[in-house]
Amino acid sequence: MATVTLGGNAIHTSGELPKVGSKSPDFKLVKTDLSTINLADFAGSKLVLNIFPSVDTGTCAASVRAFNQKASQLENTKVLCISRDLPFAQKRFCGAEGLENVINLSDFSTGTFGKDYGLEIVDGPLAGLHSRVVIVLDENGTVKYTEQVAEIADEPNYESALASL
Known part of the structure; x- marks a missing residue:
């Protein structure tokens, strides 16, 4: 169990x-078309897992925008934006913003991603959602970098995450 803060509260x-x-x-x-996808579907690609509570908050939206901009410059790398938002909300957000360099994925149906990766929030007002995390994987699915942002309202360290590629 890890401790993070939301507005300074543990x-x-x-x-x-x-x-x-x-x-x-x-x-x-x-996926936003309601089909399912798993890790093996990305075999051979480097992955940046941009994980957050909800795309409908300012910091989460900023991280999707930032990774969208940076992803267009990365070779053999896909950015997966993962939350418990409904796929419809993810699609609406990226469509309205014109974001085409990230892949939105939802953990809404089972929540097992958040549990398996140890990042589901278990108490407080955001219980059941994901904490703000960046995980970078190499082409073989090996973890190269992790960051669990200490204060959920803060953005991740984009430069450190991308440098791990």
Whole structure:
């Protein structure tokens, strides 16, 4: 269990993030067209997992915009924006913003991604949502970088995440 803050108040997550050097847990997430996708579908690509509570908050939206801009410059790299938002909300946001360099994925149906990756918030007003996390995987699904943002309202360290690629 990790402790992060929301507005300076301590809240807790369901576990610990995967360790750098370990194999990433598999996942089954829902795309904006309501089909499902798993980790094996991205085999051979480097992945930036941009994980957050909801795309309908300022900081979460800013992280999607920032990674969208930076992703267009990355070779063999996909940015997966993962939340418990409904796929409809994710699609609406990216469509309205003109964001085409990120892939939105939802954990709304089971919540197992948040549990398996140890980042589900278990108490406080955002209980059941994901904490703000960035995980970078190499082409083989090995964890190269993790960051669990200490204050949920803060943006992740984009430069450190991308430097790990």
